[in-house]
Amino acid sequence: MKITMAHGSGGKSSAQLMSDIFGKYFKNEILDRMEDAAVLDVSGKIACSTDSFVVTPLIFSGGDIGKLCVCGTVNDLLMMGAVPKYITCGFIMEEGLETGLLDKIVESMARQAREAGVVIVAGDTKVIEGNGGLYINTTGIGEIPAGRNVSSSNCEPEDVVIVSGNLGDHHACILSHRMEIENHIKSDCAALNDVVDSLFENSINVKTMRDVTRGGLGTVLNEIADSSGCMIELNEESIPVDDEVRGFCDILGLDPLYMGNEGKMIAVVSGKDADKALEAIRNTKHGKNAEIIGTVKTGSGAYIKTRLGATRRFDVLYGEGLPRIC
Amino acid sequence: MKITMAHGSGGKSSAQLMSDIFGKYFKNEILDRMEDAAVLDVSGKIACSTDSFVVTPLIFSGGDIGKLCVCGTVNDLLMMGAVPKYITCGFIMEEGLETGLLDKIVESMARQAREAGVVIVAGDTKVIEGNGGLYINTTGIGEIPAGRNVSSSNCEPEDVVIVSGNLGDHHACILSHRMEIENHIKSDCAALNDVVDSLFENSINVKTMRDVTRGGLGTVLNEIADSSGCMIELNEESIPVDDEVRGFCDILGLDPLYMGNEGKMIAVVSGKDADKALEAIRNTKHGKNAEIIGTVKTGSGAYIKTRLGATRRFDVLYGEGLPRIC
Known part of the structure; x- marks a missing residue:
């Protein structure tokens, strides 16, 4: 099966795609609530980072765009000394994208999220004209433990x-x-x-x-x-x-x-x-x-x-x- | 001037675009730090929502994709009873996008963010092949004041x-x-x-x-x-x-x-x-x-x-x- 413009309508086709592919792998207590926004408990200082992924090919030796987007966002949080906790994902799918391929990518994303200790708490899908391509945006939230102060501006001579x-x-x-x-x-x-x-x-x-x-x-x-x-x-x-x-x-x-x-x-x-x-x-x-x-x-x-x-x-x-x- | 693949390299051209357009309108204390992730102070329960915007045309009567993406994300946070605080943005630009048009959209986005009381705290840009199009992902974070409990599952007869x-x-x-x-x-x-x-x-x-x-x-x-x-x-x-x-x-x-x-x-x-x-x-x-x-x-x-x-x-x-x- 291939993605069509109808999958981006916000109606029944969108909901079907959501349960058939995204729901299957991303299922968790927060996403299951199906609200306009996720409600999260956090405390103290948080780190927040966003990244869009447009890599081609979508699957490559050693990874795929799904694994890549989780790693990229998790790493950005880690670099600030934060403990990665939550991640959101926005999928922009081109018409013609094979749902079998999408399934593999979403599965890989879910697996990498588990490995990196982050929960996928919000998502969005859109469909555009095109030729089977896929772009993913991920935004991550992490908690910075008290006492950590990591910054690009902290380096000193002899480091x-x-x-x-x-x-x-x-x-x-x-x-x-x-x-x-x-x-x-x-x-x-x-x-x-x-x-x-x-x-x-x-x-x-x-x-x-x-x-x-x-x-x-x-x-x-x-x-x-x-x-x-x-x-x-x-x-x-x-x-x-x-x-x-x-x-x-x-x-x-x-x-x-x-x-x-x-x-x-x-x-x-x-x-x-x-x-x-x-x-x-x-x-x-x-x-x-x-x-x-x-x-x-x-x-x-x-x-x-x-x-x-x-x-x-x-x-x-x-x-x-x-x-x-x- | 038009966007080229070089603007997506992460090198000097990316940095130039960043300061010429995004920096001009989005400038704030948090973004100025230029770190891998923004560090934010929040407390208690937060709401988090993500959305990608692929509207065409990019500018329409009554708005544009920049205004739209801020409004869409702010509204999703508001619907959970949250006070919108922070927003991130991921720009996927097609080659050939007019920088004059991008400038207008980024300005409109910054203006709408100020009006809605949200600070743009993180961003990312990518360039793909294409014909001057633009997609924007925005992710928002809001604080939910104690005592508010708004949910799709709360309705009762006689409401x-x-x-x-x-x-x-x-x-x-x-x-x-x-x-x-x-x-x-x-x-x-x-x-x-x-x-x-x-x-x-x-x-x-x-x-x-x-x-x-x-x-x-x-x-x-x-x-x-x-x-x-x-x-x-x-x-x-x-x-x-x-x-x-x-x-x-x-x-x-x-x-x-x-x-x-x-x-x-x-x-x-x-x-x-x-x-x-x-x-x-x-x-x-x-x-x-x-x-x-x-x-x-x-x-x-x-x-x-x-x-x-x-x-x-x-x-x-x-x-x-x-x-x-x-």
Whole structure:
């Protein structure tokens, strides 16, 4: 069966789709009430983040748009030191979307939400003309435990920059699909609860956390240097990249510094906690390949010490990147 | 200037667009922090609602997609008895979208947010291939004051149904644009803070509130009858419809019962509060044409007493309605 404009009417066809697919996987006490808005109990400071996902193809090696949107939003909440609690989803479906495909994506979304500890509390569906595409918006709400203060503006000289694992996998995976290149590269799409929890459980002095998505490490570090009024210096040799991804990049002239990831983050921590933090992260499922990749210094901008011993400044990504990577 | 794929890269072009258009109108203390998630102070029970907007045309008589998305989300929060506080927005822009048009829509969105008392706390932009279209997701958060308990399942026999004004305007307006019919019909697109406030300020015993959007009054009342386990009986003669809209409907064979609105709500209140509630609503800007249109009875389903004296059952909308009305 395919999605038609009638599924976007708000009438019987919409309700049918709701119970046949969304209800089947998303069923929970809050959604079951079918009100105009969900009623939630929260306390203290909350974090709130929104993201739209337009990735193509909808299903890729290592994930799909449903898994991706939950991970992306959960990670944004985690990066503020919040414990992710609730998520909303808005589906914009193009006419012609196969309901079998939609079913798989919704199932994957529900599974990832359970894994990441978030409850899907509100949703909306719309249908537009088109050719079977799908866009999903997710908005997340998390609670920030008292005493946590993580912000892009907190970095100070002598802090160190840790990356949670290999860079470039998601970007290389999506590009491989588009170019119909066969390889073993999988998207790193993952919710990073375990990595973040490991830092707080080990009482690490965490200054800043950022997931390394669209725009890549280069963009993220420039933004942090700017917000904190510091200089960040990377050591190119320590940046972890999987061998197959490295080969892929070499052939296509891609720089892992600007490639998007969906299950990688950087943490800037106090220099004295560096080794302890690295060990904590490496003991998690999603942080096995973590590395210390740089240091914060007095000054401004982002610099990289290259393999050849030179030091050069790098800027944020300019222009295209990879369209519709997330 | 037109939107290109580069504006969706997450790099310099994205940042430029952010400061040139979104920053100009949305600027506030929370957004200025430029973090992965907004940090908000809330207390007690909150309401949370999400909606995607795909209306076409993007600008119509009486509103535009920017005004519409704020009103739609604010109204969903209000219907749960919540005081709307925060809103997030996800923009999916098609390549070729005129930045001048985007500027107008973003300005309108910011103005409506100020009017409705909500702060825009998080945003996201993506670019997809296409032909200058725009889709917006908004998610809202509101605080529910202690003691309020509004729900679709609260209606009881002898309650009365009040509608806040004329039905069908938004639907007739969008359809007029599509059919290039010239008339004076304007969308009713509005945030209903004043109507809802008037009920609580006058200590009305409010059982249920619902905005009458996609699917129309017919769909909304069937859902409420179902949730509350009651019968709802409407009086066709009391349903307010503007004369020009009535004429438009007569010519095209449209039934205001199933037409979508964007600034109308129904309130089901205790029978003894009926007159007081009607007077309170009529004293507001958005409730001038309010009418008592029906009563809740023992039984099930939704019925209407027609102008000719017959009583017939009506169901939820089946099938198409008007595509892309909101």
